[in-house]
Amino acid sequence: MSSNEMKNVDGKVDRRTFLQSAAVAGASLALSGNALAQAVAQPAKPNLAGPKGIDDLNVGVIGLGAQGQVLIEAASGIPGVRFKAVCDIWEYHQKLVGGRLRKTGYDVKTYEDYRELLAQEKDLDAVIVATPDWMHAEIANACMEAGKHVYCEKEMSNSLEKARSMVMTQRKTGKLLQIGHQRRSNPRYIHAIDRLIREANILGRVTHAYGQWNRSIADSLGWPKKYAIDQAKLDKYGYVSMDQFRNWRWYKKYGGGPIVDLGSHQIDLFSWIWGCNPSAIVAMGGMDYYKGREWYDNVMTIYEFNTPEGTNRAYYQVLTTTKRGGFYEQFMGVNGALTISEVAARGDTVEREAHAPSWDEYAKKGWLKPVKEAIKPTTTRNVAVDVRVTAEAGKWPLPIELLKPAHQPHLENFFDAVRGRAKLNCPGEVAYETAVAVLKANDAVAAGRKLEFKPEEFKV
């Protein structure tokens, strides 16, 4: 299309027309580039929409909000994943995500009601569930009953009874149920916890652990006027108002508040480190800053773990009025402390206590980076990572980088398990134990005293 054809009657080029024609022009240009592709090795063509190949998996996604979109982005990088159906009760997200997927070559149907999706889509292998917490159990259970494997976001549920029903449905149907505590599949965390802390015992006895997730003040989420859902439909799907529908995290009906939302990822690590569940908890918190919301906007909690080595304690805080320190976890042992965060720039090192046995052998094995090796802010051929933090003296950097989106390894683990080639890293039973530990923090705030856990509480 020539530029002249884009002019309106008054001779001006309309912005939208231009953007469309630019996209068309770009496409034809890149097409001519296609011939160049012959000159280089041909990649295996992703089969996004055609007949299903042996390693292809047909996937549905229910809940297309912020996290649904993150998971779709991360799963698009996994060979064989074909999005076939997406579902959201909100037309806005349905259109946005459906449109994006179709544009990038997926043959995807959109649904408002998950029951309709399950009734129509008979050849789905797996479903990803990323709705607000209160709907996880109902939807995940229906999917498993319909014969689909399920990847369901944390928190399993805001009610332990509903979370338990998910484990029971999983057992009954024999389908896979992976819960979205993605650190469980992150190679950096696996290296730090399984290899350095548990196998090599590099920190000695880990007497204490610490975690925090601090965020700046934030307004309630809004919505475009024209996409407001009418009250009849809100009622049908159980939302009191548009405000509660958008800001569900802050209301008891739908979620567990910040401590569950954010804390769940990190409190989950404490039982991974120590290989046991907590025995008691104290917590304080309150609705101290925001008005008109239900859940505590700050919670500080201490968990007690009775391990074979003795009693260890873990402190966790979630603040929503300051981002000081951001989010990270720290495991403190008698021989050193390991600091890690899902974003490596926020935590990626181990500090050695002066009296600790030498760590040189770990450096030799490549389990730690030797502390004296300066981090070079250079670009090597295959690892072009701009290092913007330099190692501080005495801190041994962790040797592993995750060069994929943070949720991708956990999704890969799930899809590998669906193909029968892996064991789930966070099956329902494990996530249930975490839900028991995490949801109790809200109870402890309400009770205002120390609460005990009984070992059988963690079992389904």
Next chain:
Amino acid sequence: MTPDVPPLCRFAHEAMTTVFEVVVAGQEETYARQASAAVFREIDRLEGLLSRFQPVSDIAQINRLRPGESLRVCLEAFECLQLAAQVHADTGGAFDVTVGPLMNLMRDAKGNWQRVTDAELAAARAVVGMERLVLNPQDFTVTIRPATGADPATNVEVDLGAIGKGYALDKAAELLADWEIPDVLLHSGTSSVLALGHGGDAAGCPADQRGWRLGVAGDWSRQAGFDTVLLSGAALSGSGTEVKGQHVLDPRTGRPASNHLAAWAIAPSAALSDALSTAFMVMTTAEVNAYCRSHVEVAALVVEKRRGLLRMLGDKATATPAFAARAVPPGESNALRLEQNIASDGKTSVG
């Protein structure tokens, strides 16, 4: 009682190593704030996909590919690369998002230009070039071609710094359309400004002048004969030498771009104006004029540097007719200014 509608609401957010600002006209404050928050979340999402500094972004992943390898990328990264390829082709190679290795060679750690041998230059030029990226719109893959004339195993260094911020403004505008906010001005640290609808009196724009007044030309406004343009449904980007020094390199020669001291581009999309403002620094004035003749939707203003910096004041800033047509005579600009108004280095400002 209807809620108060302030004439303008302004919200700022740091992302992509700059400060984005949204200036909304004629909307209730809470609604404007929530819409801007949605815009800023979208810009953060885009930064995660497009920034080469984020090790897991599609661009960082492309930069780690070896020749012959392919990556399926997201819609957003693909659209940016497609437009970059388009501008590269349309400007005869004056715009090139793969130019990083040449920049690294030509400038020392402090960013000063340094002497290099012809052999060094040839080696760096061999690994640079948009043609090393094969974009396949059928499956959204990017494939890396081997470098010819250099170590064929060398990877590519894509940097969307000269197009990504503009692209983010375009995406923000799409989102604001969902929110039915027609009168809004968006800018990325003032280097690119996207003006939609009408700013109204508070933005220095009476009703008979539909649009937003944007300051341009900076120190060269006297030679240009105007310091403000009127814009609506279009974007303006500026590139210059003052703040960052001479930071633009001519990908066609590997040498510092020396044709212009500053350049501005007006285009229907901010991604395009962003890319073109850099290209116009590099191209000769004749090339810029030729480009604008064959792309009537684009307008240009460049400050020539024919006889070197000392004689600059005697030279004339050159505007294409389309640019001059949008100019507001100096006496008439009663301007609202951006806080980060750095108009003298080829950046733009709200006028």
